[in-house]
Amino acid sequence: KGTTREQRALKYLKEHARQGDPDSVLETFDEFCRTQEWAMNAAEEKGDILDEIVRELQPTTCLELGTYCGYSAVRIARNLSPSARLITIEVNPDYAAVAREVVKLAGLQDKIEVINLDSADVIRELKNTYDVTKLDLVFLDHWKYLYIRDIKLIEEEKLLKKGSVVFADNVIIPGAPGYLEYIRGSKNYKSTFYSVHFEYMDDMKDGVEKSVYIGDE
């Protein structure tokens, strides 16, 4: 067929979702994943918890690591206040290209910036190049063995403040080596584990971890 799964998903969204309507884009993407092809979106129960965090926290500056097709970026941004923004990092150029289209389809290109680079390179530049002072919300959803590297980098860059939330996907499947031990063992966070179904698989259990930063500014 020559097309990738991500390109087929985008085609489906363009044909079936309402332009400029984030809810329609998400509903249509969930429909695609349930009826056509599975995709690794932070969907359903995971998405509901993410919605709850964003609505309660009302973050101004959000960082997402691992954009994939932009499902969770749209999910986060649709609930952001007018001046708030989301920076989302995706190292895979094919994923980033699809994500930019999905963000545009949802009409959220003014709130979401998709950066096609490695997360570590961007985290080091957030203050100088991306005009970020502090991060209110961080969503970890990229390569699982990089969660630990990047959370340490975010701390090193002093990007968190009291009340900042770090939300991690897949802490059970595939699991994020060393991350749970690190974040639960740190005096700087108050962590909560949520047992959830794996995206679009009603008979598989995954887990997400919400950690509130309580450490020194």
Ligand SMILES: Nc1ncnc2c1ncn2CCCCCNC(=O)c1cc(-c2ccc(F)cc2)cc(O)c1O
């Ligand atoms: N240094 C960087 N910076 C930015 N992006 C970066 C990066 N390095 C890589 N990436 C690009 C992310 C690659 C995708 C990450 N997500 C995943 O790998 C992922 C996999 C599964 C899954 C589980 C069981 C299965 F059988 C099959 C799939 C589910 C999920 O919810 C997932 O989030």
Ligand SMILES: [Mg+2]
């Ligand atoms: Mg994930």
